[in-house]
Amino acid sequence: IETSTKKHTPQQKRRKSGSRTMTLVSSLPPLTPKIDAILVLDGDGNRLAGKYYGDFLTDTSSASARAAAAASGEDNGASVSKTMEDLRSAFERQLQSKIQGIAARPDAAEVVSVMGKTAVFCGGSPGQQGGGGDVRVVHIGPSSESELVLAHLVEGVYDALSHLMGGATDRTMVLDNLELVFLLIDEHCDGGIILETDGAKLASAVLLRDDDGAALMQAEQGAGQGQGGKPTGAPNMGAIAAGDMTIGQAFRQAREQLISNLAQRDGM
Template sequence: MSAFPPLLPKVDAVLVFDGDGTRLAGKYYGDFLKKQQGEKSLEETQTMFEKSLQQKIGGIAARPDAAEIVTVMGRTAAFAGGVNPGGGGGGDVRVVHVGPPGESELVLAYLCEGMYDALAHLMGGSTDRTMVLDNLELVFLLIDEHCDGGIILETDGSKLASAVLLRDDEGMQEGGMDQGGMPQGASQQGLPPGVSAGDMTIGQAFRQARAQFLGN
């Protein structure tokens, strides 16, 4: 008997790539790569899998609301996003969901589209490589809110984005405030001294606005 309801969606991996195929963030679940490992290390096996995945999806732009499906090393993968028009390194990021054997392609596409929508919410509508790299802490929080141990927890984009910002808020409150009214550790995660508002990332701007509100 399975420990989980039979209709509860599960995934083997949630990955975020840039337009050049570099993994920016992601998590693998379970041990599905061990079957492919052989004498290779786990890191080498992951690299081999991701290269095979990129060979299938490279150059293909999938609409945020219409994920594409490919098969890689016996696994079904759904992805949304693609390269920016006009090319250039580090284009629009891709969100990829790798499913276990037998998982519905429609389910995987739905999960992928929901996370991509949440990512776009968090990045202020821009899902380019630089924006994602500047806000990786939010991306990893998003993955955790979306999926726990391979079990999908939430698929609605707006709810996921709200949950991520709430967790980020709680993390800043636990760290306390410094004498300047900013969260402790802001020199690493928030707005550094001398940086203008126009240079802030989405996460930094959010923290500054929150700190100003709490200081009033």
């Protein structure tokens, strides 16, 4: 009985191996960067704006919450007695202790490690001076995320913030335009998933949404003033569901409501 064994040349083996590798790579989904938090801090480490995503300091039962509680030196068990805001403040204090006195150029982000997370930031003032210096934009990501990717993300957001603030990225300017900062965060990231990274495009998108909100508010005010020739109080936002309002529209509604209430009180 004759048996024949089919042998492959080294070239054929490489060709088959290569085709198998290409098929495997092409079936993988595209890599999308994901972040755990975006923070805008003043020179003293106080949070001016920011958002936390996923399970990072968003639930007291999460591992990150227990780690933050243990790091604060007060909670060491499996249960966390502190509020989530306290845990976030503790994390931000640890972050500030590592980035204080470091000034990162807008095109050269700096990297530190905090509680097992990678923190990449732009902005800040050199030395130990406090909140009068530039604010810092900080991106928090998992330790497995590429530092170069996180640096690219934070540099884009800082560039957009600088455009929106007219180049004056200090605490006072940011607080005076806080609604634009929240809009910027929303345009950049949704639920930890990155939507846009280009600074110019981010700034344009924020200004467009802000203009749309202002135009809508003026139209609603005009409709209210048309009834009886005087304002009827708060702007009529009934046509917009609360869940459909942008942050800018919500800020404007609250501001106009306050102004209207003060005007009515003074007129009595």
